[in-house]
Amino acid sequence: MQQIVQHSDDDLVRAFIAGETAAMEALFDRYRKAVFGWLVRHTESRSEAEDLYQDVWLRVIRGVEAYTPGNFKAWLWRIVRNHAADNARRKRPALILDSPGEAVEDGDSLIDAIPDPDAVHVLDGLDVAERRARLSAAVERLSPPLKEVVLLRIQAELDFREIAELLNRPLGTVLARMHSAVARLKAIIAQEGD
Amino acid sequence: MDESLYEHLKDSLEADTPPAVDMRIRAAIRRSRPRRVSRWKWWAAAAGVALALGCGTWLYNREHAQQLAAMRDAGEVMLEIMCMASVDDVYNIDTMQL
Numbered sequence: 001m002q003q004i005v006q007h008s009d010d011d012l013v014r015a016f017i018a019g020e021t022a023a024m025e026a027l028f029d030r031y032r033k034a035v036f037g038w039l040v041r042h043t044e045s046r047s048e049a050e051d052l053y054q055d056v057w058l059r060v061i062r063g064v065e066a067y068t069p070g071n072f073k074a075w076l077w078r079i080v081r082n083h084a085a086d087n088a089r090r091k092r093p094a095l096i097l098d099s100p101g102e103a104v105e106d107g108d109s110l111i112d113a114i115p116d117p118d119a120v121h122v123l124d125g126l127d128v129a130e131r132r133a134r135l136s137a138a139v140e141r142l143s144p145p146l147k148e149v150v151l152l153r154i155q156a157e158l159d160f161r162e163i164a165e166l167l168n169r170p171l172g173t174v175l176a177r178m179h180s181a182v183a184r185l186k187a188i189i190a191q192e193g194d
Numbered sequence: 195m196d197e198s199l200y201e202h203l204k205d206s207l208e209a210d211t212p213p214a215v216d217m218r219i220r221a222a223i224r225r226s227r228p229r230r231v232s233r234w235k236w237w238a239a240a241a242g243v244a245l246a247l248g249c250g251t252w253l254y255n256r257e258h259a260q261q262l263a264a265m266r267d268a269g270e271v272m273l274e275i276m277c278m279a280s281v282d283d284v285y286n287i288d289t290m291q292l
Contacts, residue, residue, distance in 0.1 A: 024223045032216065037209040050212050057219045061226050128205075135206035154203050182199065 009072035013064055024061060027072070032057075035080055038155045041139065041147070042084050056083050074162045077152065081166060138188040146181040149174055 007015070007026070015023035035056060039049035059079055067075050139147060152163045160178070164171040 019227075021224050021226065024226070025220060028219060028223065032211050032219075033208055036211045037207050040209045041207065050215050053211070054215050054219060058222055061219075061222055131202060132206040135202055139203070139207065150203070151207070154200060155207050185199070185203075 010069040013067060013069065013072060017065060024064070027060075028057060031073075031076060034155050034157065035076070038080060038151050039084060041151055041155070043087070044140075048087070052084060052087055056080050059083065071162070073156070073158065074166065077156050077158060077162075078166055080156075081152075134189065134192060135185075138185050138192075141188055142181055142184060146177050146184065149177040150181045150185075153178060 007023075009027060009030070012023040012027050016027070032053075036049060036053050039052050039056075040046055043049045043052065056079055060076060063079070139150060142150060148167070149163060152158050152166065153160070158166065160171060160174050164174045167174065
């Protein structure tokens, strides 16, 4: 098991397909916290997130033979996101529209445009529980498109290109959303710190 | 994004997974049997099919040869009977006529 932990995602998938179930457990351990945390944020209901969490992993176990080695993390997050979206559609048919005026230009230059830290030092003086609560509440106050990018970047640890592919949006849009989200989070934190 | 905010956010967004659900998922993983078989199993299956085809063909040929032999024997007997009968008939007819 110790050796398995060192292997790449694709190696673990191959080992699982060859019959080594410990390999899938290693993959599960690698991503379970991020997946569950994302689902809790996305659904805003722990019990609903638990159901989705179980369904997602059962889908992964059953569907992994169809996975083409390349980027397991992106494949997994596509399943997570699609399943959560299906669930949301079943609950209430609604359209989430992009907020108007978002930048849609492409290019990596926008990565550099993400602002430098200056407002987050207010968090350093807080204890862990309070800091978590405040940040968690700040994330909840983001609009759905901004929150989604933040969660995929920070919780799922996908890079911006993978997020753009997953959301089927131009890279520039994703970067602009992240930029807006960070600025908004800093504003909320600073506002609450006053 | 600055490292400080990133780390703070990552820390705050983590959620403990439900142990009971984790146990069910782990049980499902242990029960799972991926359908894709390893390479040696493919070779074994191919060899089995080839062996079955070979045996089937050999048995069919043997059976067919036996049937042909039986038919040939039967044909010869029939021929003999027919010939004898015709000879007799000819003989009889000739005798009768004579």
